Amino acid sequence: MKGGLVSNWLHDNLRPGHDIEIEGPVGRFNFDDLPCEKPLFLSGGSGISPVKSMLRALTDRASGHEIRFIHCARTADDIVFRSELEALAARFSNIDVSFDCSQEGSAWQGPTGRIDGPMLLRLAPDLHQRTLYLCGPEPFMPTVRACLAEIGIAFSQYHEESFGGAVGNSMPPQSAVAGPTRVRFARSGVEHLCAPGEILLDAAHNCHLYITKLCRR
Numbered sequence: 240m241k242g243g244l245v246s247n248w249l250h251d252n253l254r255p256g257h258d259i260e261i262e263g264p265v266g267r268f269n270f271d272d273l274p275c276e277k278p279l280f281l282s283g284g285s286g287i288s289p290v291k292s293m294l295r296a297l298t299d300r301a302s303g304h305e306i307r308f309i310h311c312a313r314t315a316d317d318i319v320f321r322s323e324l325e326a327l328a329a330r331f332s333n334i335d336v337s338f339d340c341s342q343e344g345s346a347w348q349g350p351t352g353r354i355d356g357p358m359l360l361r362l363a364p365d366l367h368q369r370t371l372y373l374c375g376p377e378p379f380m381p382t383v384r385a386c387l388a389e390i391g392i393a394f395s396q397y398h399e400e401s402f403g404g405a406v407g408n409s410m411p412p413q414s415a416v417a418g419p420t421r422v423r424f425a426r427s428g429v430e431h432l433c434a435p436g437e438i439l440l441d442a443a444h445n446c447h448l449y450i451t452k453l454c455r456r
Contacts, residue, residue, distance in 0.1 A: 275370035283375025315347040
């Protein structure tokens with residue numbers, strides 16, 4: 240992936256025989272921690288991964304939840320997991336799957352154009368009775384949030400996870416000290432001089448250290 244931090248590092252450095260330490264998934268963006276009766280899973284691009292996993296978890300349990308799933312992509316060729324999602328919708332009567340492509344094409348006869356409030360209501364007429372689970376890249380996320388606010392969706396029925404958040408753009412804390420501060424990571428022994436406003440997560444990244452963390456958003 241062009242500009243990708245992890246994928247490029249793996250291709251450049253990982254060799255047969257190297258040991259890799261892998262940890263389990265973390266975070267609360269999952270259906271067990273955030274349950275509801277009528278979920279609407281809404282995703283953009285590669286952000287489909289976590290919400291598709293939630294959908295599969297429900298189908299594996301033969302859940303009777305009334306599920307709507309909306310995925311937004313650039314073109315029909317960019318729709319991730321299309322055949323799998325269509326197969327699930329055909330198999331389970333309680334699942335409704337819709338796709339939206341921002342660009343028109345001869346191979347696509349479905350909804351086109353960037354997602355907005357009216358389109359969401361067309362794809363999910365009962366939107367106001369549902370709990371939303373949203374994941375996608377920038378600028379998809381703020382666009383959808385603005386659409387939801389415009390059509391009066393209560394954010395008490397809204398959950399999100401940002402996909403591929405920018406590194407190094409964290410807002411500095413209001414209580415940031417005026418000058419640089421030296422920190423030491425106990426496990427590695429690495430020391431780092433933090434600039435004013437630099438948070439520990441960014442400091443660890445700048446030192447090439449991995450620490451367990453939830454989504455940056």
